[in-house]
Amino acid sequence: MAEVIDIHTHIVPEKFPPYRGKGKDVPWPSMTDAHACHKHVMISGKLYRTVSDGSWSVPRRIEQMSEMRVTRQVLSPMPELLSYWLPLADAKVMIRYLNEQLAEMCEAAPERFVGLGCVPLQDTDSTLRELEFLKKDLNFPGVEIASHVNGVSIGDPRFEPFFAAAEQLGAAIFVHALRPAGQERIVGAFPEQAVCFPGDVALACASMITGGIASRHPKLRIAFSHGGGTMSILMPRLVHAWNNFPKAKESLPESPATIARRFYYDELVFEPRAIRFLVDTFGETQIVVGTDYPFALGDWTPLKTLEKSGLAERVIAEITSTNARRFLGLPEGSR
């Protein structure tokens, strides 16, 4: 069976340790039973989301991967667990717990899983230590981060030491939407993940370009979720602004398009036409498979979606395997 690497899948542990910190009203998650094969993620006494057993069960994941024709999943935490808003001491406990849970799942089926860990981005020193632990002790290919840290875009200069360290360590970075900008503008019954995640990812992606971090660290391997969100259609406007606003041009030594074409993007945009647009915009070497497994807004038939796109078999093979290996830093042909 041809290799299909899905770089965008999430985990939620089956249970969380009880809160042992010193804070008051800290939004520490816990799990309670739901209907068969499901649990409720409770945060601050409220239901955050009901998740299925694929979130934590290795056999269940492998069963569903077969149905999805995915041979390897890249595991990352459900973004709401990233804990940037917790007191640092609490965040470090949660983040270490998540990273160990990820490591256990990967060890249970090392040919099927690799892990992207997490770091407490609200504190640089702790982040750098956790990143080293992930790369050197757990041998993870990299980390998942959110689009922003408590409202500050990841392209802000305060996060540059993290990106510099990731570049130097060869850590792959997967950027995912979280608590998105514009959610107060939603009207009606559609969820924020549907309406606002794509714009949120694009803001993060744009900030990495316009703030200069991506230019100063050209060897960073960074992938954006949800097809880069709305970045594909935003990019020509950034290029036009760069060409027409002297201040923008002076601030950036290369075109936003040149930079954007060094990033990776999953193909989670659901329509063949949209996938082709991503490939044409960012280049066939930069697109990877991402399904958002096991969540409801995911694409549970990624191969079918790709096959409908009319892309050449060679390009599909790049998207399903080669590009993901290059992004993750997995040697060709290795398991």
Place this chain on the structure above:
Amino acid sequence: MAEVIDIHTHIVPEKFPPYRGKGKDVPWPSMTDAHACHKHVMISGKLYRTVSDGSWSVPRRIEQMSEMRVTRQVLSPMPELLSYWLPLADAKVMIRYLNEQLAEMCEAAPERFVGLGCVPLQDTDSTLRELEFLKKDLNFPGVEIASHVNGVSIGDPRFEPFFAAAEQLGAAIFVHALRPAGQERIVGAFPEQAVCFPGDVALACASMITGGIASRHPKLRIAFSHGGGTMSILMPRLVHAWNNFPKAKESLPESPATIARRFYYDELVFEPRAIRFLVDTFGETQIVVGTDYPFALGDWTPLKTLEKSGLAERVIAEITSTNARRFLGLPEGSR
């Protein structure tokens, strides 16, 4: 010369009446001299933007239209003048002044200009009265509105009486970004118009769909600026959510794609590939020319951009003329 209607151009009056209201620290605009052929728009004692004489001068506009190969401009106020945040009495004065300025410019060259007026959307009754005045007294084809009114998306139920009246009166509505969501997430020297306007327009467009107003008023003629912002790449995700979230599906009798394909979008996305993506996504009958004249981030060679897109001549003729006439409600062949 073939007709080319540009539905996205702005005006700024050469001067504003002095503030005569009763408010304190009301952000009432005024104009001061800048370098040759330019003026500064001052708001609350600060420079908001420096604008060129094309903003108010009919001969200057006509001269530049020739250079741009545009035969007719649809004039609308610079969005920061829409005054939704002013005390109502002050907003009504400003809005009436803008509408009269628009009318004067149109009367000076009725074959070259049509006007989209403005309404004080912070108050429904005043809005309905101004809309009647625009349609019946000034004979305008419609209005320009912003993507949101003081942070509330235009798809919010409170604005439904306005849309119902516009549908009933046959008023065309042009939706433009303003004070965009996510602007606090910008890093570096790129302006908010570049980074955040597209997402802002998409939030407005999505709200008209997800809140149900567009479904309940299917005869509305509504156009979105900047190519609908990021709506083209967001739409498949809204469709996927509609198909997979029972609450979303129950809330909306038709697919978001069906609704989105009744809207109009200007082609202000700068790249041939992006224009083709708009045409493929929304349909060749729904795309119109928009340049953002006379502002710096505009497309001053709209025909060249369209010609590079590789679209058939027949489709280009629809985009440059037929579709805009249908959107505006101008009879075929009329001047």
